[in-house]
Every structure is written in structure tokens, then in C-alpha cells.
Amino acid sequence: MLITLYSTEGCHLCEQAYRLLEEAGLQDNVDVVDIALDDALFSRYGVTIPVLSIQNHDRNVPELGWPFDTDSLKTWLTTNKLG
Template sequence: MLITLYSTEGCHLCEQAYGLLLDAGMAARVKVVDIAFDDALFSRYGVTIPVLSVQHLDDSISELGWPFDAAELAAWLDSNGIN
């Protein structure tokens, strides 16, 4: 399952979130999306990034917004069946 990290260039919180994903061994599953290039994404996430998102087979979406730590990330990954 692919994890989308909504981010933008120069966002130090986004870099921290990405680092937590790397530490969790999720590097190969992360797609970073820069919200600056999409008006709809910027409108939705402009003041809340970083945000993690996964889309399930039934088209439901689960998101985890900042702030989160390694334990919260691990719990979110587990609750979404991402190991």
C-alpha cells in the first residue's frame, strides 16, 4: 500500500515526518506530493502539512496529520495494515 506524504519544499516539519517514515522502514512505500503545484491540495492541506494519507481498496482514505511521533506513526501504520 502506498503512503502519500503531502508536503512542500522547505517545510522542516515535513522533513521530520519523512524522517520518521524512513526510520519506520517505509521509504519504498512513500510518495511525496508537493501541494504547492496543485490549487486543490494547497487549499486542503496548506496550513496542516505534513499529512500522511493512504487509500484503501474500498476507496476509503485514512489520514494522519502532524504532529505525530514514531509511536503514533507505528500505530497508524498498523491500523491501516501497513507493516
């Protein structure tokens, strides 16, 4: 499982989101994507980061947008059978 964290440099909320992923022991499964490097991603996530996404070819997994905490992260992972 690879979790994408849509982020950008200097985003303190994104840093908090990454720490939550670390606390959950998922840091090795996280791909941090800087939205500032892609116009389409910036247009989509520019005012909503941090956002977590999972690529799952079997089904559509909803993204988890900020604000989220440890409990909502665990719920998201469990609901999507990832945790």
C-alpha cells in the same frame, strides 16, 4: 502499499515526517506530493502539512496529520493493518 506524504519545499516538519518514515523502513513506499503545485491540495492541506495518506480502494483509511511521532505512526499503520 503506497503512502502519500503531502508536503512542500522547505517544510522542516515535512522533512521530520519523512525521516520518521525512513526510520520505519517505509521510504521506498512513499510518494511525496508537493501541495504548492496544485491549488486544490494547497487549499486542503496548506496549513496542516505534513499529512500522510494511503490509497486503499477496499476501505477508507483516515489520514494522519501532524504532529505525529514514531509511536503514533506505528499505531496508524497497525490500526489500518499496514504495518
